Amino acid sequence: MQNTPHYEDQYLSLMRRIWEDGTVQRDRTGVGTKALFGATMRFSLADDAIPLLTTKRVYWKTAAREMLWFLTGNTNIRPLLEQKVRIWTDWPLDRYRRETGTIISQEDFEQRIVDDADFAEQWGDLGPVYGAQWVNWPRYEATENGLYRRAEKGIDQVSMLVESLKNNPGSRRHIIEGWNVAELDQMALPPCHKTYQFNVVDNVLSCILFQRSCDLGLGFAFNAFSAALLTRMLAAVCGYKAGELIWQGGDVHLYLNHASLVEEQLSRAPLGNPKLKLLRTPNSIFDFTIEDFEVPNYQPQSHISAPVAV
Structure with missing residues (x-):
């Protein structure tokens, strides 16, 4: 009797395909990648299923805190660092070092962001990244003299x-x-997971996430979990069941300096089927907290570290 494929098998298959047959490319970071253009994976979200990788530990609470931060519209890393979430530090730290010539450790930079509100305002902001566009997309209104000015309140795509x-x-x-x-050049990093489209059929909500660029070795694990989490949150507040996450990638790549990560992960077999439990459904999509989420039955294999290409 043939075993049922594990949801993670398609991820490992894509990783192997890129590592063995991908095109070597020069990239913005200067590190270099192996890549392919165009990939799709599908993950069921029925019965609390969640596409959380098991062949390495994924710190899902970090991804959940990032998603909640996106929904606030905040673009400063200070609220993240106050929760010990360090995934966005590289970009403002790199800018601070380049523009000031200061030699400072990541730990000291992060502590200054947390301790000093003025320093955080000057150096901790990422520009109009995800959350800013999601809940405050700029709109403009006419003035009395026929010119246009930016309106105080932008377009809240999430509420819409x-x-x-x-x-x-x-x-x-x-x-x-x-x-x-219009605002890409103001962002620390233009959006990778750029477009989310949702569909309702027979009271079941599904999502397609399109990523223009996907770091399959590091970023994907967070991106897939976060999209699935957002879909579950929306389904809950709208009164639907969750159906499926369809993930689509444009430039899907593995960094050349991630060989140890790739080879170690490909040597492992996926195990278990973690679930995502929503312990509470608030009245608003904006009122979820980290305490509302639980992931039982998650017993991943050990974490695999690799450098982030900035």
Whole structure:
């Protein structure tokens, strides 16, 4: 009798394909990658299933805290660092070192961000990244002299999405978009997971996430979990069941300096089927807290570290 494929098998298969047959490319970071263009994976979210990798430990609470931070619209790393979430430090730290010529450790930089609000305001902001576009996409209004100025309150795509999911479930416009062309040059990093589209059929909510760029070795684990978490949160507040996460990648790559990560992970076999439990459903998508999430039955293999390419 043939065993049922594990949901993680498709991830490992894609990793192996890229590592063995991917095209070597020069990239923005100067590190170099092996890559392919265009990939799709599908993950069931039914019965609390969650696409959490088991062949290495994924710190899912870090990913959940990042998603909650996106939903606040905040673009400063200070609230993340106050929760010991360090995944966005590299970019402002690199800018601080380049622009000031100061030699400072990551730990000391992060502590200054936490301790000094003025320093955090000057050096901790990432520009109008994800959350800013999701809940405060800029809009402009006419002035009396016929010119235009930026409105104090922008477009809240997330609230609009919730309303459309509730009141017009058959729409083909259930989208959150992060790729604001006018503001890309102001962002520490243009959005990688740029477009989320949702679909409701028979009271079941599914999501397609399109990533223009995917670091399959490091970033994907967070991206897939976060998209699945957002889908579950939306399903809960809108009164739907969760169906499926369809993940699509444009430039899908592995960094050349991640050989040890790739080879170690490909030597492992996936085990177990973790679940994502929502312990509470608040009235608003914006009112979830980290205490509302639980992931039982998650027994991953050991963490595999690798450097982030900035």
